[in-house]
Amino acid sequence: MTDIEQAVEAGMPQTIEDLTQLVAIPSIAFPGHPAEPMLAAAAKVAELLRSVGLPHVELHPVAGSYPAVYAEAPAPAGAPTVLLYAHYDVQPAGDPALWRTPPFEATVIGDAIYGRGAADDKGGLIAHIGALRVFQGDFPVGIKVIVEGQEEYAGERLEEFVEAYPELVRADTIVIGDVGNPKVGDPALTTALRGMAAVTVEVRTLAEAVHSGAFGGAAPDALAALMRMLTALHDDNGDVRVPGLQPGTFPGEGSSDEEFRETAGVLDGVSLVGSGSIADRVWASYAITVTGLDVPTVSGAVNAVQAVARARITLRVPPSGDSKTAVNDMMTFLTQVAPWGVQVSFDDLVTGPGFQAGEGGKARAAIEEAMERAYGQAPREVGQGGSIPLVATLARLHPEAEILLFGVEDEGSSIHAPNERVSIPELQRTILAEALFLQNLAKS
Incomplete structure (x- = not known):
C-alpha cells in the first residue's frame, strides 16, 4: 500500500x-x-x-x-x-x-x-x-x-x-x-x-372555475386542454414528437435494458419508452419530462371545470444540440397543438448547454x-x-x-x-x- x-x-x-x-x-x-x-x-x-x-x-x-x-x-x-x-x-x-x-x-x-x-x-x-x-x-x-x-x-x-x-x-x-x-x-x-431547458406552461380558458354540473360539457376545461398538449409531446412509443428534436446515438456502451429497468425501478409489465439503445436514449437524445403540475389535488377537489392549469416541463438536450433553440421548438409545438383556442403562456424559462x-x-x-x-x-x-x-x-x-x-x-x-x-x-x-x-x- x-x-x-x-x-x-x-x-x-x-x-x-x-x-x-x-x-x-x-x-x-x-x-x-x-x-x-x-x-x-x-x-x-x-x-x-x-x-x-x-x-x-x-x-x-x-x-x-x-x-x-x-x-x-x-x-x-x-x-x-x-x-x-x-x-x-x-x-x-x-x-x-x-x-x-x-x-x-x-x-x-x-x-x-x-x-x-x-x-x-x-x-x-x-x-x-x-x-x-x-x-x-x-x-x-x-x-x-x-x-x-x-x-x-x-x-x-x-x-x-x-x-x-x-x-x-x-x-x-x-x-x-x-x-x-x-x-x-x-x-x-x-x-x-446533455444540455437542459425548463419552462412553465400555463393554460387559461375561463375567467374563473365554474360548476361542472351547470357548465361541464360546453365550458372548456383548462386541465383537459393542458393534458392533451402534454400527451402530444410523445408518440405511442414514447419518442419525442416535436419537429426538429431528432434522436441521437452514443458511441460507447451503456446499460442493458434489464440493468436499466432494475436501476430505475421500472415495475413488472411496464415497458421502457423510446427507441435506440439505453445509451442513445439517455445520453445522446432529447427527453421531455413533466416535472410538476399546478391543479387541484384529489383530496381537495371540488366539482368544477378548471379555469387555469400549469405544468413545469424539463427538456434534456444532446451535447451537440442548442438548448435555447430546442425549448423554443417545444414551446412553438405546444402552442400549435393547444385545442379550442385556449390561451397559452410560458414563464420561468431557464436553459443550459x-x-x-x-x-x-x-x-x-x-x-x-x-x-x-x-x-x-x-x-x-x-x-x-x-x-x-x-x-x-x-x-x-x-x-x-x-x-x-x-x-x-x-x-x-x-x-x-x-x-x-x-x-x-x-x-x-x-x-x-x-x-x-x-x-x-x-x-x-
Whole structure:
C-alpha cells in the first residue's frame, strides 16, 4: 500500500464525519426555502477548505444567487494548476414519507451513507476535500476550488459570474466532481453531458372555475386542454414528437435494458419508452419530462371545470444540440397543438448547454492511470443524461484546459429521489483516484 493509499484510508473517519455534518444542513436553493441553511453550508465549505491547508479561501457574492466558495494554493515551480468544482446546494427532499431515514440526517446502513446530498453533490465535494487532505497543505500542483450554491435550481448565475471573472477559474485541468460511475466499482470518465431547458406552461380558458354540473360539457376545461398538449409531446412509443428534436446515438456502451429497468425501478409489465439503445436514449437524445403540475389535488377537489392549469416541463438536450433553440421548438409545438383556442403562456424559462469532451492529453492519461490503480481496472467512457451548464462555459472560456468528469455517484445513488445514498467504498476509491491523479499530473 502506497503512502497516498494509507493516507486516504486513515482519513476516512474524518471524511465520513465531514459528510455527515454537511448532509445535516438543508441547503436548498429553490424558491420558497430559507436562506439561512444555504449561508450555513457556504460557511461550512469554507471551513473545510481551510482545514485541508488551502491558504486562500473566500466567499464571492454571485448576483441573484448564493455565494460561491473559492479557494486556491499557488502551483510549485513548473507545475500545472487544477481547478476542482462541486456544489453545496441540494434538491428538496420531497415527501418525507418516502424516505426510510431522515433526509437531512446522514445515516450509515451497511456500506452506504443515506441522506439528501450524500452523493449529489456533497459527496463529490467531500471527495475533493478528502483528496486534498492527503497532502497536508503541500500540494504537488496548483489548486483552485470553486463550489457553487445554486446548481440544482437551474439557471446561469455562476456562469455569468465566471464570465465576468474568467481568470479566477483559469487552470490547466478542470475536474468536475458532480458525476459518477454506472455502478459501484465500475470506473468511468464522463465525456458527454446533455444540455437542459425548463419552462412553465400555463393554460387559461375561463375567467374563473365554474360548476361542472351547470357548465361541464360546453365550458372548456383548462386541465383537459393542458393534458392533451402534454400527451402530444410523445408518440405511442414514447419518442419525442416535436419537429426538429431528432434522436441521437452514443458511441460507447451503456446499460442493458434489464440493468436499466432494475436501476430505475421500472415495475413488472411496464415497458421502457423510446427507441435506440439505453445509451442513445439517455445520453445522446432529447427527453421531455413533466416535472410538476399546478391543479387541484384529489383530496381537495371540488366539482368544477378548471379555469387555469400549469405544468413545469424539463427538456434534456444532446451535447451537440442548442438548448435555447430546442425549448423554443417545444414551446412553438405546444402552442400549435393547444385545442379550442385556449390561451397559452410560458414563464420561468431557464436553459443550459451540454458538453462533449475532446480526446484529452496529459491530464486524461494521468486520471486513467489513477483510476485503474484505485479501482483495479481501467475506466471506460460514458455519458450523463443530466446537465452541468457551467462545464460548457468553462470549456468556452478556457479551451486550452482539459476537463475531466468523474465522481462518487452511481446509478443506484437515487440522486434527486428519496433515499439518496453514497457508497462508502466508492467514496474512498474516488478520493484515492483524485489524490493519485494530482500526484501523477505533477510528475507528467
